[in-house]
Amino acid sequence: MSVPEVPASLRSWMSAVSEIARAVNAAEPLDAVLTRVAEQACLLIGFEYCAVMLADAAGEHLQVAGWSGLSPDYVALVSDGGSLLIRPPGPHLDSPAARAFREGRTVAVPDVATAASYGRLRSLAPAQGYQGLLAAPLRTSDELAGVIVAYSVAAREFAAPEVELIELLAGQAALALETARLRTASQAVIGELSRANAELRRGRAVLEWAEEQHHRLMQLVLDGVGLPGLVTALAATLQASVTVEDAEGALLARAPEVGYRPPPDSRARRRRPARAALEAGDNPTRRYEVVQVPVVRPAGPVVPGAPGRAAGEVAWAAPVVLGGELVGRLWVTAPPAAPAPVQLRVVERFALVVGLELLKQRHLVDMQGRLSGDLLGDLLRPDGPARPQAVLTRAAALGHDLSRPHVLAVLAVDGPAPAATRLSELIRGGAEPDAHPLAGPYDGLHVLLLRAEPGPPEVLEVLGRILTHTAAALAPRATPTVVAGPVARTLGDYATAFRVARGAAALRRANRPGGLVDVRDLGLSALLLETGTPDALRRFARGLLQPLIVHEAVRGGDLLATLRAWLAAGCSTSSAAAALVVHPNTVGYRLARVEQLTGRSLRDTEVRLELQLALTIREIVHLDHPT
Incomplete structure (x- = not known):
């Protein structure tokens, strides 16, 4: 059906x-x-x-x-x-x-x-x-x-x-x-004593207040203020601190900026009274109800100027539920007084609307992921895009000018990921707030395009955050690997950059999955990484570097580090010596030893390219053992 x-x-x-x-x-x-x-x-x-x-x-x-x-x-x-x-x-x-x-x-x-x-x-x-x-x-x-x-x-x-x-x-x-x-x-009760009438007026005022907050909430949603605006409005209404978290406890929004008091930390939530209260709130028969959670002040010295916890302090938590699944929590902490029942109903309504907002964001992420995946399918065709201008236009609609240089990166996952895992959300959560990669699935991997212009945020910093965020969500059953591939400067470069990044990912995953690999600056040697199989590349690197690895294992000498520094310095002995903080004669001696052990002349351009690729492969797969 x-x-x-x-x-x-x-x-x-x-x-x-x-x-x-x-x-x-x-x-x-x-x-x-x-x-x-x-x-x-x-x-x-x-x-x-x-x-x-x-x-x-x-x-x-x-x-x-x-x-x-x-x-x-x-x-x-x-x-x-x-x-x-x-x-x-x-x-x-x-x-x-x-x-x-x-x-x-x-x-x-x-x-x-x-x-x-x-x-x-x-x-x-x-x-x-x-x-x-x-x-x-x-x-x-x-x-x-x-x-x-x-x-x-x-x-x-x-x-x-x-x-x-x-x-x-x-x-x-x-x-x-x-x-x-x-x-x-x-x-x-109309016509009762004046005290009863006064109580009735107070009750009506409370209802009117609640209805006013309800209409205000509806207007905020219609105005499209987003999650931060909703949280700020609730904090102002309750004169308290308000926090929205996802199901894993990651912060999604909080308010106010000044005087904010966070909810109980993970250690406090594991204590029996807090854990029992939260488990009661997660009960499906009490799906949207606010629960009171005791806050235990942690032991240890008081830090001057830091917000403390009053003895007997409590917080209030409302579950945020979508389709029967707990997707987050809305916390209210440090109100001037314990919320009245009608205020708790307002909190429950806010939690419902927060769920709608998260659902809207989830649908938006899914839609962007589908659009990005379709775009990547056209962009990464082996012979280049069939309609280049259409690809540029679609990318611009997603906020990316592909006529400017972009770093192409790939994310691969080894192992069974949890059923509810949404890689698009994990990538977005790790990249924010200062980077918004164009990301989507392609050929069994997740492809990320990040602007390559100089200036913050640095590409490796963003990819490192994405890797950390994704690894934490997938642990311990699945392991992500991220590869920063070459810079694509024209539309025709993206397919080649993808093949290089895919080759580096396959090489890393075949040996030891996980971590961040950088192959942005391989130059011509990237062609071998693009076309070679993991086993062939490992054999190539080990065969070329084996004499140096064995020599270092037995006698030391830093030959590999010296060779790497010399190649990185454009084959300048003096620059390599400065980078290594040694005398230029030492560098010259070590390079001569490299030539002797490998039987190759470093004056040969082809030899230097082969050594550069071998060192890169060694770094990718941790080829550190002499045998």
């Missing part, structure tokens, strides 16, 4: 939320508000029917309170007292809606025909004519109130964004229900 695209854009979602909020604020009847929620589920996610069901006062049955697209006969059938039992005596009377309510989690039924554990569907589904459904619980601040059920005429697998959207709409329905109950309660 194909998985349909979710038709709701972020702007459509915000518009729907605003419409529901307006209906709630206008004090529309609860059934009308819940009907709006059902209609928006059909419009945003592409379902044919939808129903919002509430538990009865006894907690025994689910009853339809608002719906879209369902026939009156079906609504009557479902609303029958014995139809949707919350705790049926067996699977022959069970339903996905009842199970979602009982277990407090979203239940998906891709195909009714194969859902043997839900006996009620055998009579309900044909009555309305649906094949698949999603049921998500409605959770108010203190209880489960009901479920929202969306129906599909066709059987289908439900994608993670569809599940996220139905759960977010369930949250809006729960908010509408809770607001309606609060409004009913507020009307009941």
